[in-house]
Amino acid sequence: MTLSRPTLILLAGLGSAAMMLGALGFQYIGEMPPCKLCYWQRYPHIAAIVIALIALAIPGRLWPLLGALAALTTAGIGLYHTGVERKIWEGPASCSSASIEGLSVDALLDQIRSAPIVRCDEVAWEMLGLSMPSWNALASIILALIWLWAARSRV
Numbered sequence: 001m002t003l004s005r006p007t008l009i010l011l012a013g014l015g016s017a018a019m020m021l022g023a024l025g026f027q028y029i030g031e032m033p034p035c036k037l038c039y040w041q042r043y044p045h046i047a048a049i050v051i052a053l054i055a056l057a058i059p060g061r062l063w064p065l066l067g068a069l070a071a072l073t074t075a076g077i078g079l080y081h082t083g084v085e086r087k088i089w090e091g092p093a094s095c096s097s098a099s100i101e102g103l104s105v106d107a108l109l110d111q112i113r114s115a116p117i118v119r120c121d122e123v124a125w126e127m128l129g130l131s132m133p134s135w136n137a138l139a140s141i142i143l144a145l146i147w148l149w150a151a152r153s154r155v
Helices: 003-031 036-057 062-084 105-114 131-150
Strands: none
Touching: 003 036, 003 062, 003 131, 036 131, 062 105, 062 131
C-alpha cells in the first residue's frame, strides 16, 4: 500500500494527539494523576504534534525524521518508566519523595496533606499485563515507524 507523505505525517501526528487525549482522559476522567515520568512521556508527543503541523506546511524529510526522534524519545522514556515500575532499576528520587529542605514542620505537613501521592515505581493501571508506560512505548515505536515511512516516502 502506498500512502503519501502528508497522509503518513497526519497519521503520526494524530497518533500522538490520541496518546495525549488518552493520557488526559486517564488524568481527568479516570482521576489518575500522573507521576513525574508520566509527564516526561507527554512532552515528546506534544513536540510530535507540533512537528506534524510544521511538516504538513513545509515539505522535506527533516520534519518526519524529527517526528520519529520525538516518538522514539517518548518510547524510551516509557521503557525506562516500565523498568522503574517493574523494579528493574530505580527511578528519579523525586518520584518517590518530596523535597523537604528548608521547610518548617507546619509547611511540611501542609505539603504532605495537599499533594497527591503519585509514585513512579507503582503500576497505576495495566491491561493485558502491560502498564500505561509500556503501552505508550509500544504505540510510540509504531508511530516512529510511521514517521520513518513518511521520511522515506517520495510523494
